[in-house]
Amino acid sequence: MNLTYAAIELRRVARDYVSMFFVAVLPAFMYLIFGVSMDYGDQAVGNGNAALYTMIAMAAFGAVTATTGIGGMAAVERMQGWGRQLGLTPMSDREYVTIKAFVAFLIALVPVALIYLLGSVTGAEGSAAAWLLSGLVVIGGAAVFALYGLAAGLLFRTEAAIGAASGSLVILAFLGSVFFPLSGGMLTLAKFTPLYGYVALARYPLTEGEIVSTTGAAAGTDPLWIPLANLLAWGTVFGAGAVLLVRRGRGRQ
Incomplete structure (x- = not known):
């Protein structure tokens, strides 16, 4: 991997203060509002408390915001001619994708690290396994949404489309029971939305599949296969869409 180009890309992304605000500061602020300041933060949830439940969701939201934006910009850069410039260098397409994935991973670490740090000093409680495994799922699962951003960039070819x-993702988070627990028909609908499986899987080490209601009590159980199937299905959809859009773009050249 070309570490020089990776460092340039990392600095370029980090200098976009508006994007970094929405990636890191906004989810952290939302955690403080919904996870710390509310009375239900101390309520027991699975292997921890409600504050940890909210913390995981906010970290996941920040991570997917990062990977969606970077994946989308990679597509737009290629479609707008940056690929031709890189074609004059020894860098291969595979190395370009690897660098973008590496930068997306590092940027996604920012909101996760910040929110987990805040959680550790503001009353989020849970087992060691819940902390460690949820963090790993948050980071790993966010890669699926790089494909979402990539497909959006390839489809619309503008920076506005990436925005x-x-x-x-805000709408998908509300529909996916990320910001607050849903129930009834809305919960049934949520299980078919992209963010539900990702966040439910990240919360699984904490909840062990228990569905939390607005009161903090369990409202049923999700077997592990439901969030796994959701994440795999949407990953397949986003990946297939990106591949088809790449082929369509090549066909027009």
Whole structure:
């Protein structure tokens, strides 16, 4: 991997203060509002408490915002001619993708580290396994949404489209029972939305599949296969869409 180019990309992304605010500061602020300041933060949830339950969701939201934006910008850069410039260098397509993935991973670590640090000093409690495994799932699962951003960039080919794709994550988070627990028909609908499986899987080491209601009590159980199937299905959809859009773009050249 070209470490020089990776460092340039990392600095370029980090200098975009507006994007970094939405990636890191906004999810951390939302955790402080919904996870720390509320009375239910101390309520027991699975292997921890409600504050940890909220903390995991906010870290996941920040991570997918990062990977969606970087994945989308990679596509737009290629479509707008940056690929031709890179073609004059020894860098291969595989190395370009590897560098973008590496940068996305590092940027995604920022909100996760910040929110987990805040959680550790503001009353989020849980077993060691819940802390460690949830963090690993948050980081690993966020890669699926790089494909989402990539597909959006390939489809619309503009930076505005990437902003729209990142912004749509807010709607998907509400529909996916990320910001607050849903129930009834809304919960049934949530299980088919992209963020539900990812966040439910990240919460699984804490909840062990228990579905939390607005009161903090368990409202049923999700077997492990439900969030796994959701994440794999949407990963397949996003990946297949990106591949088809790449082929369509090549066909027009």
